[in-house]
Amino acid sequence: MxxxxxxxxxxxxxxxxxxxxxxxxxxxxxxxxxxxxxxxxxxxxxxxxxxxxxxHKQDLVWRDFRSRFIEAGAPDYSGVADGIDGIRESAAGGPPMDAEEERLLRTRMQIIGANPDVFGAGAEAMEVLRKAMAEHFRKTLGALEAEVASSAAVSCMVVAAVWWANQDEVSLADATDAALVRLRDGLG
Missing domain, CATH: 1.10.10.60 (Homeodomain-like)
Structure with missing residues (x-):
């Protein structure tokens, strides 16, 4: 008993x-x-x-990202190409996901994309990623340009992930790469 x-x-x-x-x-x-x-x-x-x-309830959705970007430390962009191509290289080199991991990530990204309060709760994790990218961009850009480039790159990656979560025909890596290539090549 x-x-x-x-x-x-x-x-x-x-x-x-x-x-x-x-x-x-x-x-x-x-x-x-x-x-x-x-x-x-x-x-x-x-x-x-x-x-x-x-x-907060939103913290439940962001737990995986908090573990990856805050508790584990900022990503390391040493050893990758300079500029946005290095960010692309790093994003493409992530560990492969099994079907369950992909399903859970899709669900998380759908929730994040559909709820502004949930999206905003991820600011801390996104800021850790952005700061690491800004350091990377400072190798070839000035201080302001590095801040702008890192903010744009993080935004591209998040928007690409939210878009991917609602698609069936494209991989997350391909969606992220397409968004970063478009950023690199200019939006005009």
Whole structure:
């Protein structure tokens, strides 16, 4: 027979598992229809434990990106070509995704693209990426130009990922590369 939890002892929880459970719920019911209480119940944790790891519902969607860009550190663009071609090279060289990873990323990007509040919650992760790109661009550009180029490149990559999430015929790598090539070649 299970013993009831003692009051005051924190539950052990896996934030990655909780975020994954939340994404499954968002895909099944829709982002707006799912509450933090729903996520806690589906994750078999208390509401209090959930809020220990995730202050806002949007944070559940961005968990994977936060892990990749904030907790793991900024991307390293050393050893790639200068300028936007180096960013393209780095983006193309990412690890391959299996079918489940791709499905989850599509779902996350669909949610991000459809909800301005969720999109805005990713600013911290995007800023880490942008700063790393700005450093890369400073090798060949002035300070202002590097800031502008890095902001434009991050925007291109995010918009390409949101667009890709709603397509079936194109890979994320191809969508990202097409957007960055267009940026490189000018939009005129």
């Amino acid at each position: 299970d013993q009831p939890r003692r009051p005051g002892r924190p539950q052990i929880a896996d934030p990655d598992r909780i975020a994954l459970e939340a994404v499954h719920l968002f895909a099944e019911r829709g982002y707006d229809a799912v509450t933090m209480d729903d996520v806690a119940a589906a994750s078999d944790i208390s509401r209090r434990t959930l809020f220990r790891y995730f202050e």
